[in-house]
Amino acid sequence: MNFSEKLQSLMLELDSATASTLDEAEQFRIKYLGSKGVFKELFEEFKTVSADEKRSFGKQLNQLKASAEASVEKWKASLNNSELTAVSTLDLTRPGALFELGAEHPISIIKREIIDIFHGIGFSVAEGPEIEDDWHNFSALNFPPEHPARDMQDTFFVKNPNGSDDYVLRTHTSSVQVRVMSEQKPPIRVIAPGRVFRNEAVSARSHCIFHQIEGLYIDEGVTFADMKQTLEYFAKEFFGKSKIRLRPSYFPFTEPSAEVDVYWGLENELDYRITKGTGWLEVMGCGMVDPAVLESSNIDPEKYSGFAFGMGLERSAMQRFQIPDIRMIFENDVRFLKQFQSAL
Numbered sequence: 304m305n306f307s308e309k310l311q312s313l314m315l316e317l318d319s320a321t322a323s324t325l326d327e328a329e330q331f332r333i334k335y336l337g338s339k340g341v342f343k344e345l346f347e348e349f350k351t352v353s354a355d356e357k358r359s360f361g362k363q364l365n366q367l368k369a370s371a372e373a374s375v376e377k378w379k380a381s382l383n384n385s386e387l388t389a390v391s392t393l394d395l396t397r398p399g400a401l402f403e404l405g406a407e408h409p410i411s412i413i414k415r416e417i418i419d420i421f422h423g424i425g426f427s428v429a430e431g432p433e434i435e436d437d438w439h440n441f442s443a444l445n446f447p448p449e450h451p452a453r454d455m456q457d458t459f460f461v462k463n464p465n466g467s468d469d470y471v472l473r474t475h476t477s478s479v480q481v482r483v484m485s486e487q488k489p490p491i492r493v494i495a496p497g498r499v500f501r502n503e504a505v506s507a508r509s510h511c512i513f514h515q516i517e518g519l520y521i522d523e524g525v526t527f528a529d530m531k532q533t534l535e536y537f538a539k540e541f542f543g544k545s546k547i548r549l550r551p552s553y554f555p556f557t558e559p560s561a562e563v564d565v566y567w568g569l570e571n572e573l574d575y576r577i578t579k580g581t582g583w584l585e586v587m588g589c590g591m592v593d594p595a596v597l598e599s600s601n602i603d604p605e606k607y608s609g610f611a612f613g614m615g616l617e618r619s620a621m622q623r624f625q626i627p628d629i630r631m632i633f634e635n636d637v638r639f640l641k642q643f644q645s646a647l
């Protein structure tokens with residue numbers, strides 16, 4: 304191969320050369336541009352070409368060398384970059400992963416709303432145990448022993464470790480009233496949300512576990528009118544309905560006692576269904592705290608009076624969220640739970 308042919312084939316070689324790693328680029332540099340490389344050899348040989356060819360060969364040789372050097376530069380620069388990005392997984396332009404928000408349980412939603420409403424008018428939250436003694440669940444609330452009113456609430460009895468069986472799973476949150484009254488001095492303004500238990504057959508409409516919220520207001524000079532105002536305010540805030548009525552009823556711990564109905568309206572078929580065609584929805588029990596109950600907790604009934612109320616949460620939740628079966632509330636099936644948006 305003469306010098307001209309060598310330059311020709313070198314040009315083709317350089318044209319088709321590639322490097323996909325920094326290592327390959329370096330190999331290329333050593334092979335062509337290194338101190339024992341192809342160009343070194345060619346420049347040696349160049350010295351021997353005839354004088355009239357020197358001009359054109361020299362130019363070609365310099366151009367080829369420059370292009371080989373440019374290739375090496377180019378490969379090193381781009382491979383350096385891509386290797387850097389391969390090493391670093393940090394892509395600052397990538398959108399962040401979304402946090403999946405949890406859902407709030409329907410009972411918690413209803414409970415929170417009711418607490419908020421009463422909190423706004425000065426009530427604070429009180430709590431009591433789910434396993435309760437007979438005194439707090441019944442006796443102090445004016446249920447006499449053997450009184451049939453105890454059967455109104457199908458009670459789960461609990462054997463306690465020392466053998467006596469006067470413990471129960473609380474059948475209502477009214478037990479918390481007794482605890483609050485024996486621990487606090489009037490004025491008392493509390494609501495007590497909690498789970499309650501009754502030995503009832505489980506069906507789509509009733510369950511042996513459910514939730515109630517109890518309210519208690521005791522001070523000097525509290526009247527039935529105060530109770531009605533408070534409950535009207537609640538009905539307006541919670542149901543968005545401004546008409547209520549109080550129907551005479553009976554509870555051992557209140558006198559007089561009443562059932563509270565909210566006027567729901569009869570505008571569509573759903574209204575007919577949930578109010579059984581009357582337009583009125585029964586929402587809670589209430590009454591003026593019986594003097595005997597105040598006395599049981601050492602509050603002077605001559606000086607103080609008060610009202611109490613209690614309502615179930617399941618019915619409101621079922622109505623609000625169109626839940627057809629109460630059992631869904633306790634099954635914790637995530638497909639059910641996920642339908643409720645978190646308030647956060």
Ligand code: DAH
Pocket residue numbers: 474475476477517518554557587588589590610611612613614
């Ligand atoms: N404890 C009653 C029940 O479980 C509800 C109730 C009625 C609570 C009247 C009260 C009240 O505080 O005054 O059915």
